[in-house]
Amino acid sequence: MNNTNTKAVRTRIAPSPTGFLHLGTARTALYSWAYARHYGGKFVLRIEDTDVARSTQDSVDQILAAMHWLGLDYDEGPIYQMQRLERYQAVIDQLIAEGKAYRCYCSPEELDAMKAAQEARGEKRRYDGTWRPEPGKVLPPVPEGVTPVVRFKNPIDGDVVWDDLVKGTISINNREIDDLIIQRTDGVPTYNFAVVVDDWDMQISHVFRGDEHVNNTPWQINIFNALGAPLPKFGHMAVILGDDGQKLSKRRGAVSVTAYEEGGYLPEAMLNYLSRLGWSHGDDELFSREQLVSWFDGTHLNKSPAQWDPAKLEWVNSHYIKQADDARLAQLVAVQLAKRGITASVERLQPMCALFKDRCSTTVALADWLAMYFSQVEASAEERAAHLNDSIRPALRSLADKFATLEWNKAAIQAAIKETIGAHGLKMPQLAIPVRVLVCGRAQTPSVDAVLELFEKEIVIERLQSF
Template sequence: MSQAITPVRTRIAPSPTGFLHLGTARTALFSWAYARHFGGQFVLRIEDTDVARSSQDSVDQIIASMNWLGLTYDEGPIYQMQRLDRYKQVVEQMLEEGKAYRCYCSPEELEAMREGQRARGEKTGYDGRWRPEPGKVLPPVPSGVEPVIRFKNPPEGDVTWDDLVKGPITINNREIDDLIIVRPDGVPTYNFCVVVDDWDMKISHVFRGDEHVNNTPWQINIFQALGAPLPKFGHFPIILGDDGLKLSKRRGAVSVTNYEELGYLPEAMLNYLSRLGWSHGDDELYSREQLVSWFDGTHLTKSPAQWDPAKLAWVNSHYMKQADDAQLAQLVRVQLAKRGIHAELPTLQAMAALFKDRCATTVALADWLAMYFEPVTPSEQDLATHVTEVVKPALITLAEKFADIEWTKAAIATAIKETIATHGLKMPQLAMPVRALVCGRVQTPSVDAVLALFDKEIVMKRLRNA
């Protein structure tokens, strides 16, 4: 698929019953990228008809996730619960035209119906007892029962569509029953609302997860009953966790914003998510602009994608290295503030520049930079191995030299070289204990560059503690 319907209009329609999880974020990304590739529009719709479980907190989190990923929408957020009058209008029209009907079955009747079907070895489903047909006598309307409204699904024939991901799919109408489109409380159901919304909003392409494949025949039949143009449908396979089971809100998935809190960059998350179910040759790392330029709806995979935390960390480490130091300083400042550490941005910018190559996340970067602001505790093994009786006199000499120099990288390097020469040591014999005492660890970037970013008094104090 490289030719698009004009104009292209895609949408993402999360339910605000929890956080925006990774599968929905990927769907949003692909829908956004497709619209941007073809110069179309991308709509954010909030499907909040599950009144009992929907919350404003979830809405806020969904919007925050979209904003963090940079998935800007051209329209929205549009809330279904603000469109109830429109749904009611369409339902009344369907009732008048005989395309929908009222059903007065109680939950107990429906359960008895299903029990009987199971006992006879039949497929369970609504048996159409309230479905009006020529010459059929309907049961008497029970008093005090609020009916549901059902869609009068075609009883025969096939529903076929050419799925943008999976290819041709056919489901016989005998496999689906008369769908409830309005509940007893008057609130319409998902499969009905989504059709009216996509119709009214002129959605040209519907991208969504595999779990919606079975909803599509009902929706296509409702579109056709309304005389509405059909969008193109594309269903992405699921994302599996590292345990091989489906990621979901209820099983192991965390929110998109949680990855922000864990120190991942939005550019990296966008890049990594796009590779879960789509590819552009062997390219692994690419910009947002490249993704938009390449994403024409082809090269979408039919098989489930595997979530790989190690791969995500690798991608993020690439973007950490490429990141602007001022941007990283802002992000790591937030991470340090969570630990009660308040640092100035110019200082953090220099620190971020020095350490970012060693870090996969801004949390890891904050772990490194904390040594500049809080006491460190070298391991007993490092102290025993490196801070020996042979080297302690050299540490005292170095501290004394530091007291008299201008605190620059060049002057620090000179003081270290002079101390090495005075005590007949090699560079690692002095540099390793200095790192252990000052930094709390023995592996760091160049020791003179690391020390230059410390307050001089802190360095001398930590060296004198040897």
């Protein structure tokens, strides 16, 4: 099925800067971006900052940083709603003049009483149309000193029907929704109105968003129609569930995208994993950004909720860690080590990353390994007891003496270890494991000669002589 139409594809992401960019919004941004890129269209970033009390510049900065890290480049924006108040006012004035919106002077107390009475009668809580103008209707006298809100005059009859890109045909009767407030008393427009004017002005053709917005869509469609504006196509995606089976959200359980960056995940892994939370291309689990763009045509979006799986994300990330360029990994690990007060050059870290990356699922895990090259290590009491005893002490001292005169490279280290094994009648594990415990602080590592080669020789000798 081809979900495009004859006009150019223009998608958008419109986060609210009241906190971090959480995973659900990141997935929406990814799908919107991939769809636009697939069809050669445009991707717009809009900042919905009309919640003045809760919006912050720090949140804006974090959103932009997260978008940049994921590689979701936008063609237009960021566009800020609070810089468009004059435009919203002009459209509200137009709707009032055309009899499609009206001023409502009901106080919060009156609205509460109205809805309490409806509830007592077993009716649905909704605005009762006190200030809605109708032919022949006499409105109450305008109270003095009261600043009104503006309400949209929603159609009373008929159904709002749209063909959702994810859910199929959705129909909601107009009697299920009331006259929406589109401008608050402070003159700031509400979400459902501002989003329509923005999507109209920005010629948005396709809107991908979470299915919590399904109930907003009938109001928005009616406002589009009242303005004579073309309707975008809507795709409402199923939620992402956390480990507890509850919806991930900014207010409950969601972790910021940038927290995963700090946690040692690679952006290509996060992009790959996020894209599979609600969309599929056959059985493909691992694919490139280019493949995603090639495949993402708006079909195969799942109707069922997706389950966030940290273990699956780690598996995906470990794949990309293994594939990553060693110099790039070294730069990322240098940042992780710097957080621990360890300064290490990218040049020195690069061969270390090459040796250890197959064992790691994040750059934090890689830094955990490589810290032993720059700071003191201490094996657990259990490992020391299991592998260090008086019988191995002479061999360790002999090996340290051999190392002292050695040209420090893997072949020479391997030869010295074999010599020592032969001289003391040992098998390789009987010497190699105690060496690992003393030098590396753990009994299991890659090949011991390859590991030791990357240490400064003096550190190896000092640690061997410490027992």
